[in-house]
Amino acid sequence: MSTQKTFTLAVVGGDGIGPEVTAEALKVLDAVSAVHGVTFTRTEYDLGAKRWHATGETLPDAELEEIRKHDAILLGAVGDPSVPSGVLERGLLLKLRFALDHYVNLRPSKIYPSVGSPLAAPGEVDFVVVREGTEGPYVGNGGALRVGTPAEIATEVSVNTAYGVERVVRDAFARAQARPRKKLTLVHKNNVLVHAGHLWKRTVDAVAAEFPEITVDYLHVDAATIFLVTDPARFDVIVTDNLFGDILTDLAAAISGGIGLAASGNINPDRTAPSMFEPVHGSAPDIAGQQKADPTAAILSAALLLDHLGLTEAAAAIEAAVTADIEERTGAPRATAEIGDAIAKRAAG
């Protein structure tokens, strides 16, 4: 338990439905904070498509340094069709993840019986993906030559280091150790991406020796997508690289009741910089501003935030409120704010 009573929070609503779902997450955060005797002092940062159109800026370094001073970051969603693809993703979202050394991208998946799944017989699903967050094909280490000509060549370099792989693998083992099933699955593609894949495999094998209670297995990423559909209950903790983690967690969200429920934490386990919490879903510009978005993923991300700050009871209160709310869902659509209100009331109750 933390003894700290006041926390500073940087808030980036972002684009599309980002601000709407973030507002509900903050509503719930405030409601539980009041009950648990803590306060969040918020600073909002106006970052995203509007800012870029107005000023050409994505995330100026001075603002990044301000954000860095906070205890945690809550983010909505980033990206808009009016901005060239990649500008906001690389210049804002990934800049935050990389600069703040969010090397553990934590993404839990769970099937709530009342929500169901597109799968006919999903079984009991409750696993977490530990996605590496600061290396792999996401490093931006590529380029292009002779762009727009028939002789164009474009490369993307996946960079993997023993330093980067070992720290995330250790984190994943520690999480598996704390879970009842104590199982860890490495997902990679080491029969093709042999250099990176063998580094991952050797690292997992080495760290496994220190965790004799953990059952370890390995799946190629293509086979992992099959099991996520045919036998998702087989998974407990999955550890994988940045790109495979991106793909697997959207698939995991799809089989477990939808992207509207998928929360994530971009975590710096060494606490040398604030961690950042955001729903897995994107900015969904087609439904933005219409109170149609489900804020549950953003609200569950706020629970991960509380947990990271050591406010475990407050986190559990949000999770219980969400579970209760989900169990009563009838399928009749509610406005974004109505869902937030209902969960806030329960969480504070």
Added chain:
Amino acid sequence: MSTQKTFTLAVVGGDGIGPEVTAEALKVLDAVSAVHGVTFTRTEYDLGAKRWHATGETLPDAELEEIRKHDAILLGAVGDPSVPSGVLERGLLLKLRFALDHYVNLRPSKIYPSVGSPLAAPGEVDFVVVREGTEGPYVGNGGALRVGTPAEIATEVSVNTAYGVERVVRDAFARAQARPRKKLTLVHKNNVLVHAGHLWKRTVDAVAAEFPEITVDYLHVDAATIFLVTDPARFDVIVTDNLFGDILTDLAAAISGGIGLAASGNINPDRTAPSMFEPVHGSAPDIAGQQKADPTAAILSAALLLDHLGLTEAAAAIEAAVTADIEERTGAPRATAEIGDAIAKRAAG
């Protein structure tokens, strides 16, 4: 229609269940060939784990050049746990795909009502993935430094060229044009892999101008996995890079009745070298030699082979026989050879 009557076929059974399922594919191929007045002269190549253990060879260049002289190649599966991961995949399977310029890796997906799907409500699913086969992260253009030390760094380079992207995109558009729904979806990750992603996107946009009847859309690879689970009926032709195609086609197989039915063609559309046909599934060493494997994917791969050689009636006869066989499946297990016998009999009947 082809007027050629005799074809040469290079056969690589490979590892695990590879030889078993290949035997059934050949049985069916022979049965329809007899009826349709064509002959396949076969040469078997002893390649795979056993050969590697005995001689250290994966695919000697001289043997590759012999294989190159054939009209087509039928391959079972490659890979065994007794061989370091990547040795056979890179040294045999990918060597064939790259050396023979198999730039179109064609992978159809279809839900047979009688087989069903792990999805509760899949809808009518009938799409084809055109996976690029000679570029992307599969080029083997990576390396590692200081291996086994805490300072290790491993890279994997995805190489994409206008030449390579345009030719596969053109092929995908031509296939979409020949299909009733005339829809093409590009799958990439152009918000993160901006150099490669933008090359793909610009190429699709440019070629689209020549195909005004085709509806074109774009999905990030993570979003594509969601739609494959929540709305697979939305897809007609998917065009994507080598790695994304690997992942999406295993997922596509999973949602459409399993990897036991997924066929593929590694096609050289310019016919400068023989094309190669193989089931999408792996060597499944755990069930090898037990007559437990479903040879249907290998048999359907033989149908793709016939189609590629212009023997469209013979190809259709196999497809019809497989469909009829699948419709009568009761779930009671049949031996690999029994399934092959049943389909061969129907296909020749």
